[in-house]
Amino acid sequence: MDEPQIYARLAEIFNDVFDDESIAVTPELSAKDVDGWDSLTHIRLLLTVEKTFKTRFTTSEIGKLENVGDLVALIKAHV
Amino acid sequence: MNPLFAELQWLPRAPRDFADRLKAVASSTDPAGRELQALARHALNLNQLTKLAKAIDRVRSEGKSLDPLTPFRLAVLSNSTIDLIAPALAASAARHGIALEVIQPAYDQVAQEALTPDSRVNASKPDAVLLALDHRSLPLRLSPGDAEASAAVVEGAIGYLQALRNGIKANSNALCIFQTFPPPPEPLFGSLDRALPGTMRNLIDGINRELAGLVLGWGDVLLDVAALAETVGLSDWHNPQLWNMAKFSFSDELIPLYADHVARTVAAIRGKSRKVLILDLDNTVWGGVIGDDGLEGIKIAQGDATGEAHLAVQRLALELRQRGIVLAVSSKNTDEVAREPFEKHPEMLLKLEHIAVFQANWNDKATNIQAIAEELSLGLDAMVFLDDNPVERGLVRKLLPQVAVPELPEDPAWYARTLAAAGYFEAVTFASEDLKRAGFYQDNARRASLQKQAGGVDAYLASLDMTITFQPFDATGRARIVQLINKSNQYNLTTRRYTDPEVVAAENDPEVFTLQVRLADIFGDNGMISVVICRPGVVGDWEIDTWLMSCRVLGRKVEHMVLREILEHARAAGISKLSGTYKPTDRNKLVVDHYAKLGFAKVAEEESGVTRWELMVEGVEPESAPMKVVSQGFSPMKENSLR
Numbered sequence: 001m002d003e004p005q006i007y008a009r010l011a012e013i014f015n016d017v018f019d020d021e022s023i024a025v026t027p028e029l030s031a032k033d034v035d036g037w038d039s040l041t042h043i044r045l046l047l048t049v050e051k052t053f054k055t056r057f058t059t060s061e062i063g064k065l066e067n068v069g070d071l072v073a074l075i076k077a078h079v
Numbered sequence: 080m081n082p083l084f085a086e087l088q089w090l091p092r093a094p095r096d097f098a099d100r101l102k103a104v105a106s107s108t109d110p111a112g113r114e115l116q117a118l119a120r121h122a123l124n125l126n127q128l129t130k131l132a133k134a135i136d137r138v139r140s141e142g143k144s145l146d147p148l149t150p151f152r153l154a155v156l157s158n159s160t161i162d163l164i165a166p167a168l169a170a171s172a173a174r175h176g177i178a179l180e181v182i183q184p185a186y187d188q189v190a191q192e193a194l195t196p197d198s199r200v201n202a203s204k205p206d207a208v209l210l211a212l213d214h215r216s217l218p219l220r221l222s223p224g225d226a227e228a229s230a231a232v233v234e235g236a237i238g239y240l241q242a243l244r245n246g247i248k249a250n251s252n253a254l255c256i257f258q259t260f261p262p263p264p265e266p267l268f269g270s271l272d273r274a275l276p277g278t279m280r281n282l283i284d285g286i287n288r289e290l291a292g293l294v295l296g297w298g299d300v301l302l303d304v305a306a307l308a309e310t311v312g313l314s315d316w317h318n319p320q321l322w323n324m325a326k327f328s329f330s331d332e333l334i335p336l337y338a339d340h341v342a343r344t345v346a347a348i349r350g351k352s353r354k355v356l357i358l359d360l361d362n363t364v365w366g367g368v369i370g371d372d373g374l375e376g377i378k379i380a381q382g383d384a385t386g387e388a389h390l391a392v393q394r395l396a397l398e399l400r401q402r403g404i405v406l407a408v409s410s411k412n413t414d415e416v417a418r419e420p421f422e423k424h425p426e427m428l429l430k431l432e433h434i435a436v437f438q439a440n441w442n443d444k445a446t447n448i449q450a451i452a453e454e455l456s457l458g459l460d461a462m463v464f465l466d467d468n469p470v471e472r473g474l475v476r477k478l479l480p481q482v483a484v485p486e487l488p489e490d491p492a493w494y495a496r497t498l499a500a501a502g503y504f505e506a507v508t509f510a511s512e513d514l515k516r517a518g519f520y521q522d523n524a525r526r527a528s529l530q531k532q533a534g535g536v537d538a539y540l541a542s543l544d545m546t547i548t549f550q551p552f553d554a555t556g557r558a559r560i561v562q563l564i565n566k567s568n569q570y571n572l573t574t575r576r577y578t579d580p581e582v583v584a585a586e587n588d589p590e591v592f593t594l595q596v597r598l599a600d601i602f603g604d605n606g607m608i609s610v611v612i613c614r615p616g617v618v619g620d621w622e623i624d625t626w627l628m629s630c631r632v633l634g635r636k637v638e639h640m641v642l643r644e645i646l647e648h649a650r651a652a653g654i655s656k657l658s659g660t661y662k663p664t665d666r667n668k669l670v671v672d673h674y675a676k677l678g679f680a681k682v683a684e685e686e687s688g689v690t691r692w693e694l695m696v697e698g699v700e701p702e703s704a705p706m707k708v709v710s711q712g713f714s715p716m717k718e719n720s721l722r
Contacts, residue, residue, distance in 0.1 A: 016126050043321075043325045043327075044331075047125070051332075059323060062324065
């Protein structure tokens with residue numbers, strides 16, 4: 001799966017998790033940019049990503065995530 | 080993960096336009112409850128449940144009605160993170176007809192919340208408190224091989240749980256819902272863990288066993304999370320990564336399943352469990368089509384894989400009937416053809432005598448199911464319809480959305496398990512009346528046919544040789560009283576729901592007049608069929624807080640006899656006036672004229688449809704009915720003044 005495809009899937013996931021169609025999913029996007037992106041929504045986001053891409057991340061992989069760019073790189077490494 | 084359970088496969092998949100329909104609910108001015116419930120009746124994932132809960136919150140915060148959902152306030156005490164679970168609970172509750180308000184105190188404040196009188200949980204006066212605790216909340220010290228230490232640990236854990244209960248009872252008197260504890264799947268010795276005292280598995284087994292017995296004795300409610308976790312698999316249930324990262328007690332993928340189990344338990348507390356199982360015949364009760372394959376061709380024998388699958392359905396239906404679920408048949412067949420296997424096939428477990436209403440004809444199934452509901456005097460929301468044919472299922476769901484219609488997999492081997500997994504018949508208590516209930520409804524059908532022959536209703540009533548027994552509330556009748564209060568919808572003047580502790584309070588209050596009514600006749604004992612609570616109003620006045628009756632004794636003039644009894648006690652207590660209220664719901668139109676028929680005068684009619692009625696105690700002589708009256712157990716003082 002290439003990056004544009006991953007971003008497209010992520011856009012759907014963000015829309016679903018945050019219930020907000022207006023979020024532009026860019027590499028720089030991070031929790032401070034989105035209303036309601038708190039620690040629990042973060043978990044829900046990652047669980048949805050894991051489910052969608054049919055993979056499981058390790059605790060340390062999750063701990064290193066800083067922004068959407070990191071997440072996309074992690075997904076690429078997994079699928 | 081097993082998809083039947085993890086994905087709630089008995090529910091239809093969510094529609095494509097799920098999100099749009101939710102948005103439409105939020106912006107609509109129509110009452111939202113029905114559409115929210117319709118959306119909730121799909122298999123929803125955690126994100127969908129979260130969205131649905133948000134929509135419910137929005138409706139509530141705008142002050143709009145969630146009717147016909149029944150309000151319920153549930154406080155959740157947990158040693159784990161429940162922030163993602165709370166919305167799932169509210170959304171799943173809508174599926175079961177409950178408008179759930181979740182009270183969620185700060186993380187891991189279990190003992191403080193239970194024991195402090197003005198804590199958030201206690202101050203909110205919840206209907207029930209869910210103790211969503213796992214083994215990490217208990218003081219469990221392992222002591223392998225040391226039976227004495229092990230017993231002390233079990234006792235300590237039970238003591239802790241009991242202390243929480245005592246705190247909640249003392250401070251808010253809420254019903255407590257206790258969860259059993261799923262053992263973690265990390266063995267210490269291996270198989271020996273089961274047998275050796277003081278291992279984790281051994282301790283948790285002991286605690287679960289003891290807790291289960293205690294909870295029922297306390298009149299509280301048990302949620303067997305250990306059984307649920309074992310059903311899906313302990314290694315799928317426990318997720319150490321999620322515990323470490325976010326203090327989730329169990330896997331996120333099982334939150335929808337857990338939430339549905341909490342919701343069905345709450346619904347059962349409110350008497351919303353279903354009462355009737357309606358069976359399709361061809362390819363559901365037996366393999367094949369009786370009209371085409373004939374008696375010799377249908378598959379129903381032991382030794383035939385397909386036949387055994389259908390026998391499993393029959394066995395489950397019979398077991399349900401034994402615990403009081405009424406069975407009915409709806410089949411597209413000629414009546415004689417459909418009855419033939421019941422009468423002549425030696426391997427059939429189900430017999431005609433087990434079926435309360437048998438509808439085999441060529442009408443559509445929605446019409447038939449409606450006829451069944453009418454014949455049984457039960458609401459459509461008491462019905463479950465089991466049919467292998469997706470077209471029939473779709474039709475019934477569309478025309479009769481109140482009926483529960485489980486999705487079924489292609490292979491009949493899984494039918495029985497799917498039906499059982501859906502939990503339609505969840506019960507939180509079991510009274511001896513339940514055992515007989517399926518029979519009651521069947522006797523009713525027989526009474527109805529006798530009525531057709533006997534001609535005059537009065538002559539028929541006299542021929543029933545009825546005995547009516549009046550008693551005040553007592554411990555023996557309590558489970559059934561609570562059950563009737565929480566599930567009677569149709570013959571119920573005010574539809575007030577009370578928990579076990581609230582009923583005990585009424586029972587013990589000398590100012591409150593309570594009545595439990597039993598009826599027996601030539602066909603047998605109907606058990607308890609009516610409940611009345613009168614509370615003191617203005618001086619010399621009894622306010623009839625609750626008056627309900629089981630619909631299976633409709634048309635017997637029981638209500639007239641109940642009024643006579645109330646009047647007798649009112650006179651003895653020096654009461655001069657009875658005040659009654661009719662509070663309309665979408666189910667109790669049956670009793671709109673209840674008070675008028677009993678000679679009460681209407682004194683007020685509110686815009687909401689609520690009507691208020693009065694009857695002066697002196698000088699009235701309500702109509703009597705041909706039955707023997709037994710009045711017992713009332714305090715001797717009252718009895719003396721009565722005789």
